[in-house]
Amino acid sequence: MYVINYKERGETPVELAGSKNMTVRWLIGLNTGAKTYAMRHFEIKPGGIIPLHTHEEEHEIFVLEGEAAVLGGEEGMVAKKDDVVFVPSNLSHGYDNTKGKKSFCFICCIPLLPTSDTQ
Amino acid sequence: MYVINYKERGETPVELAGSKNMTVRWLIGLNTGAKTYAMRHFEIKPGGIIPLHTHEEEHEIFVLEGEAAVLGGEEGMVAKKDDVVFVPSNLSHGYDNTKGKKSFCFICCIPLLPTSDTQ
Numbered sequence: 001m002y003v004i005n006y007k008e009r010g011e012t013p014v015e016l017a018g019s020k021n022m023t024v025r026w027l028i029g030l031n032t033g034a035k036t037y038a039m040r041h042f043e044i045k046p047g048g049i050i051p052l053h054t055h056e057e058e059h060e061i062f063v064l065e066g067e068a069a070v071l072g073g074e075e076g077m078v079a080k081k082d083d084v085v086f087v088p089s090n091l092s093h094g095y096d097n098t099k100g101k102k103s104f105c106f107i108c109c110i111p112l113l114p115t116s117d118t119q
Numbered sequence: 120m121y122v123i124n125y126k127e128r129g130e131t132p133v134e135l136a137g138s139k140n141m142t143v144r145w146l147i148g149l150n151t152g153a154k155t156y157a158m159r160h161f162e163i164k165p166g167g168i169i170p171l172h173t174h175e176e177e178h179e180i181f182v183l184e185g186e187a188a189v190l191g192g193e194e195g196m197v198a199k200k201d202d203v204v205f206v207p208s209n210l211s212h213g214y215d216n217t218k219g220k221k222s223f224c225f226i227c228c229i230p231l232l233p234t235s236d237t238q
Contacts, residue, residue, distance in 0.1 A: 001192040037156040073120040
């Protein structure tokens with residue numbers, strides 16, 4: 001068992017093509033105890049975006065602060081502080097904070113599949 | 120894909136023996152899309168506690184607000200807002216907010232095992 005502040009985990013840019021002003025911290029991953037799913041912290045700064053992309057891993061998300069447009073869902077879909085977002089496997093999705101004035105921060109869990117790019 | 124405020128999920132008391140002033144909301148569970156792991160929201164109000172207990176499911180936790188003593192770890196272990204807590208499988212653990220002045224709220228993910236009591 002351990003307790004750490006999330007900022008103790010290294011912050012790295014998200015490298016997906018078309019992403020901008022977005023970072024990830026692997027809070028609990030394969031190297032830090034995770035067995036079947038991982039927990040990550042993402043920040044999309046004002047002006048930032050992660051464009052539509054698709055993968056096998058479903059997402060379970062909790063929004064910590066800010067607000068962003070959710071791409072790939074219903075027209076006008078928005079996620080904000082205290083919202084829960086579920087993205088099924090293989091569904092195209094993205095988050096757009098290009099019009100935001102504050103960071104959009106969220107916890108995002110994914111399963112650790114044999115094909116997952118993880119830490 | 121969906122987005123909901125976490126308060127849209129029903130809040131029920133935690134029924135583990137010895138628990139006090141603690142509620143759970145199943146944010147994403149078997150009935151709401153989860154495949155391999157579930158996301159829950161817990162609140163332990165001031166004066167509340169969940170005593171030491173053990174199960175096969177590991178926990179990946181992110182603390183949203185408040186502060187509580189973490190039982191079962193090192194002496195004096197505390198978790199507070201912005202902390203990440205990892206509890207391995209079959210390790211005795213609990214959270215004590217009996218001395219707290221505000222609610223201790225956290226996101227807690229668990230794997231969905233064949234034996235899991237889930238929603």
